[in-house]
Amino acid sequence: MPHRLAAHLPRPAARRLRALLPAALLGAALTAAPGARADEAFVTSQPAEMLSIVDLPTRKVVATLPIPGKPAGIAVSPDGARAFVTSPDGKTLTIIDAAARKVLHRVDVGGGPLGVAVHPSGSPVYVADWYQHRIVAVDAASGAITGEVKVGDSPSGLAVTPDGRLLLSADRDSNQVSLIDTASLKRVATVAVGTRPFGVTIDAAGKRAYTANVVSNDVSVIDIPARKVVATVPVGDHPYVVALAQGRAFSTDQYASTVTVFDVTSFEKLAAIPVGDYPEGIAASRDGTLVYVANWETNTLGVIDAKTLKLLADIPVADGPRAFGAFIRRTGP
Numbered sequence: 001m002p003h004r005l006a007a008h009l010p011r012p013a014a015r016r017l018r019a020l021l022p023a024a025l026l027g028a029a030l031t032a033a034p035g036a037r038a039d040e041a042f043v044t045s046q047p048a049e050m051l052s053i054v055d056l057p058t059r060k061v062v063a064t065l066p067i068p069g070k071p072a073g074i075a076v077s078p079d080g081a082r083a084f085v086t087s088p089d090g091k092t093l094t095i096i097d098a099a100a101r102k103v104l105h106r107v108d109v110g111g112g113p114l115g116v117a118v119h120p121s122g123s124p125v126y127v128a129d130w131y132q133h134r135i136v137a138v139d140a141a142s143g144a145i146t147g148e149v150k151v152g153d154s155p156s157g158l159a160v161t162p163d164g165r166l167l168l169s170a171d172r173d174s175n176q177v178s179l180i181d182t183a184s185l186k187r188v189a190t191v192a193v194g195t196r197p198f199g200v201t202i203d204a205a206g207k208r209a210y211t212a213n214v215v216s217n218d219v220s221v222i223d224i225p226a227r228k229v230v231a232t233v234p235v236g237d238h239p240y241v242v243a244l245a246q247g248r249a250f251s252t253d254q255y256a257s258t259v260t261v262f263d264v265t266s267f268e269k270l271a272a273i274p275v276g277d278y279p280e281g282i283a284a285s286r287d288g289t290l291v292y293v294a295n296w297e298t299n300t301l302g303v304i305d306a307k308t309l310k311l312l313a314d315i316p317v318a319d320g321p322r323a324f325g326a327f328i329r330r331t332g333p
Contacts, residue, residue, distance in 0.1 A: 040329040044071040045318035052317040059315045073116040074325040086113035105143030117158035128155035147185045151178040157199040161206040170197040189227045193220035199241025212239035235260035245284035245306040252279035271309045275302045281323030294323035
């Protein structure tokens with residue numbers, strides 16, 4: 001299953017087999033002109049080979065940008081200036097001027113690029129290579145590859161601590177998380193987690209990380225300084241990634257079509273919120289009042305109230321949204 005990198009074999013996979021489109025859309029046209037807007041969601045849609053840009057206050061798609069190579073991973077720089085998209089089938093990282101909606105570079109990173117994360121300074125960008133079991137560092141401005149580090153088997157989700165010192169990689173087929181020193185680009189530790197970790201999320205304090213474990217149907221909570229798991233929390237069927245808001249963790253449960261919510265202090269389960277079919281990427285708003293979830297099979301971006309735990313709206317986006325990574329673009333102060 002190259003389009004989903006065989007990370008897990010989803011129920012709708014047979015309906016998603018499509019021919020790879022030509023990777024020749026370097027000067028991609030837009031459906032809307034850029035302009036000053038409030039916060040936005042940059043949603044990758046894998047079968048559509050599209051990036052949908054959603055204005056979050058109005059809950060409308062305001063632009064689309066074709067991205068060849070079955071795009072999956074997404075990371076927006078902390079200052080909102082650039083967006084970075086991985087295309088596993090195209091073996092590329094696309095670097096985008098987020099405000100102008102313009103492709104700046106397409107970087108051939110080889111292998112199977114999937115997860116992507118940006119250093120808090122804005123550069124470098126880290127790309128997880130699923131097939132070659134490594135993380136590649138890319139200069140955000142030039143697109144030059146500046147280094148790489150070997151990790152466990154099939155790295156998927158990536159996250160950087162807020163101080164920029166550590167990069168965490170969810171090594172799916174090694175059932176572990178690798179901790180990499182960003183200054184030396186060397187792996188300094190591994191932490192065993194649940195079965196088949198996919199997404200990894202770090203809290204704002206940089207103290208804890210949360211991995212969604214696809215096969216064991218749980219979330220591992222890692223104490224980063226202690227480099228050990230301090231809790232294992234059962235969630236729904238086939239969890240994909242975790243978002244954090246309001247002192248709560250929100251896990252997308254692919255096969256259950258729910259988002260499981262638990263308290264990050266007591267680890268008590270608070271709710272299982274029904275959302276669209278096959279939820280994947282998930283992220284919180286800047287103020288933590290809303291949580292956005294990409295629903296692969298229903299082609300929507302769901303909006304959840306982080307306090308009431310109610311689904312407020314579904315925003316239509318391009319076919320097969322994944323939005324795997326930090327897909328919220330913060331604009332303005």
